[in-house]
Amino acid sequence: MYVLSAIVSLTLLGLFLGLLLGIAGKYLKVESSPIVDELEALLPGSQCGQCGFPGCRPAAEALADGNAPATMCPPGGSALAEQIAALLGLDLDLSDVKEPELLVARVSEDTCTGCTRCFKVCPTDAIVGAPKQIHAVVADACIACKKCVEVCPTECLQMHPIEVTLRNWRWAKPLNVPVQPMGTGSNAIC
Amino acid sequence: MLSFFKKPRFRGGVHAEEHKTATAALPIADNFPLPKKLYIPLQQHVGKPAEPLIMVGEKVLKGQLLAYSQGLISAPVHAPSSGVIVDVNDYPAPHPSALPIRMIVLETDGKDEWVKTQTVDDPFQLNPEEISLRVGAAGIVGLGGATFPTAVKLNMGRENHVDTLIINGSECEPYLCCDDRLMQERAEQIIDGVRLMLHGMESEYAVVAIEDNKPQAYLAMLAAAEPYPTVSVIQIPTRYPMGWDRQLIGYVTGKEVPVGCRSSEVGVTIHNVGTAYAVHKAIRYGQPLLGRVVTVAGGAVKRPMNVEVPFGTLISELFEFCEVDKEQTARIIMGGPMMGDSLPHVGLPTVKATSGILALTQSELKNTDEQPCIRCASCVSVCPAGLRPLDMANNIRINQLDAAVDLGLKDCISCGCCSYICPSNIPLVQYFKYASGEVMARQQAQHKSEQTKRLIDARNARMERIAQQQREDELARIAAKAERERLKAEQEALV
Numbered sequence: 001m002y003v004l005s006a007i008v009s010l011t012l013l014g015l016f017l018g019l020l021l022g023i024a025g026k027y028l029k030v031e032s033s034p035i036v037d038e039l040e041a042l043l044p045g046s047q048c049g050q051c052g053f054p055g056c057r058p059a060a061e062a063l064a065d066g067n068a069p070a071t072m073c074p075p076g077g078s079a080l081a082e083q084i085a086a087l088l089g090l091d092l093d094l095s096d097v098k099e100p101e102l103l104v105a106r107v108s109e110d111t112c113t114g115c116t117r118c119f120k121v122c123p124t125d126a127i128v129g130a131p132k133q134i135h136a137v138v139a140d141a142c143i144a145c146k147k148c149v150e151v152c153p154t155e156c157l158q159m160h161p162i163e164v165t166l167r168n169w170r171w172a173k174p175l176n177v178p179v180q181p182m183g184t185g186s187n188a189i190c
Numbered sequence: 191m192l193s194f195f196k197k198p199r200f201r202g203g204v205h206a207e208e209h210k211t212a213t214a215a216l217p218i219a220d221n222f223p224l225p226k227k228l229y230i231p232l233q234q235h236v237g238k239p240a241e242p243l244i245m246v247g248e249k250v251l252k253g254q255l256l257a258y259s260q261g262l263i264s265a266p267v268h269a270p271s272s273g274v275i276v277d278v279n280d281y282p283a284p285h286p287s288a289l290p291i292r293m294i295v296l297e298t299d300g301k302d303e304w305v306k307t308q309t310v311d312d313p314f315q316l317n318p319e320e321i322s323l324r325v326g327a328a329g330i331v332g333l334g335g336a337t338f339p340t341a342v343k344l345n346m347g348r349e350n351h352v353d354t355l356i357i358n359g360s361e362c363e364p365y366l367c368c369d370d371r372l373m374q375e376r377a378e379q380i381i382d383g384v385r386l387m388l389h390g391m392e393s394e395y396a397v398v399a400i401e402d403n404k405p406q407a408y409l410a411m412l413a414a415a416e417p418y419p420t421v422s423v424i425q426i427p428t429r430y431p432m433g434w435d436r437q438l439i440g441y442v443t444g445k446e447v448p449v450g451c452r453s454s455e456v457g458v459t460i461h462n463v464g465t466a467y468a469v470h471k472a473i474r475y476g477q478p479l480l481g482r483v484v485t486v487a488g489g490a491v492k493r494p495m496n497v498e499v500p501f502g503t504l505i506s507e508l509f510e511f512c513e514v515d516k517e518q519t520a521r522i523i524m525g526g527p528m529m530g531d532s533l534p535h536v537g538l539p540t541v542k543a544t545s546g547i548l549a550l551t552q553s554e555l556k557n558t559d560e561q562p563c564i565r566c567a568s569c570v571s572v573c574p575a576g577l578r579p580l581d582m583a584n585n586i587r588i589n590q591l592d593a594a595v596d597l598g599l600k601d602c603i604s605c606g607c608c609s610y611i612c613p614s615n616i617p618l619v620q621y622f623k624y625a626s627g628e629v630m631a632r633q634q635a636q637h638k639s640e641q642t643k644r645l646i647d648a649r650n651a652r653m654e655r656i657a658q659q660q661r662e663d664e665l666a667r668i669a670a671k672a673e674r675e676r677l678k679a680e681q682e683a684l685v
Contacts, residue, residue: 044639124649126645170628174624
């Protein structure tokens, strides 16, 4: 008797929950994977295309599908790769990721004609100026997307590496000496 | 018996060979010839650089204000001697990178003529706020090496109702003995400075803590402090890094400063003995901070000594005075050998942070022949911050900085005990310095990407607003045109 009631109740419960899941699957369907949105929020959002995808959204989709490695975004560097790997639960070896060279746009004051084309395309409003006035780049807001370089008719806008000052100087990583992997027992002393 | 279960009064640390005998017995030399040119950096402190208010070609007197402090955390800079300003420009900084920073170049006239100074008869009648103001105006910063503006620290002490002032006379770094000599020779002035700081912070009592390898300094300070019941002098064990504020607070008061808190939050503030001496000179005689005692030592120095030099003196001139053998010098270090910075050349000025300049020979340097980690955990037992340096370094080696931060990278004080003790010569503290910088850079990058998103959103919203405006204008124009045509048609119909 006990056995029968258990079988009946569990079966009913299973059927009921299955029905609930079926309904939820139909009415609460998500069009795109939420992981893509999360990935897109992590990516720089400058749509630079250096990864080989047409923009940050397609890159995020490729990452979510597993078609791109976590280290795919050159401007993001290893910091971004670590965040992506943590989100997707990937194993990550960062020892050969190259850190991006930091660039900033600068206006050459000799050749700027004040045409205003550059600050119209700047996605972060990092260029200030007025018609027939020499423009200037707010270095802290520049994201090195190079859009201004493409439209400048006199090639006065160029990318330059960010100057090292005492404010942004950092200690270099100590030179790596090949060390045997830990925990293999090969370097145990007895 | 119960004491067996108590927490030890200090954790970790090493006892390095002291190398202090060469200079500890010599009196402070005051016969250093005044340099022809002084290179005075505008930033010799933590915080914002000072802003110059003199012109090139201007004649200045000793003690005259050259650059004023800007912002809450900053310190002014004064002329260390009289002379003419010949340049305000970028010159190499006393820093491992020797990158240029702004400096004022003063050509001295040899007269050493003082500006008129402000003195008081009884400084204890002054308001505590007035003491802070005068200390701030004198450009005094922490002379132990941290160079935090002292006036800010006094204010914080007053606001947080700090009851104990600890005066750090530990001088735990090897080679250095400028504080030792200062305590031996100018004990009364230091104690006076301590009492002025107590008055400025409205604190109750002060403890001068001196390592037990400086018995003469201890006796001198003890004698000088005897008439004042609020100032006590104690001996502490010789162990590096005893001068680390948290270690010292833990040893002297038994209190532990929580992670991420300032020491004033547990009712304690630490100042260096050199700072106390500078406060005495600033308040009693109105003299700003113009120079300091510097230890010049190391195997390559023929005449090692403690010498009082004006700020801006080039290390090359100091080395000439102390007869440093260039051939034998393998490394130049500003500060102590454990935490000091290695300098690339000698054309750099001495600053407020320069407690010592060492010229070390090859035999004094640590072997850098790196071997694999043998997991002996020596670094764990010496770490005063209670971290696991070997695990942190392994993570940093493969660039997993987040894992290193989880292991407590941010609590590392870069004291160098782990690198010192490591039998495999692994550059542990170097890894942590690199990683701390990298973590900072990543935080800045993260901050910038957030800012970028904000800027892009703001721009998109603006573009949308402009487009909307244009659409509305267009609609209004079409409506107006229709209205005009309707009126015209009506008029035609009337006619």
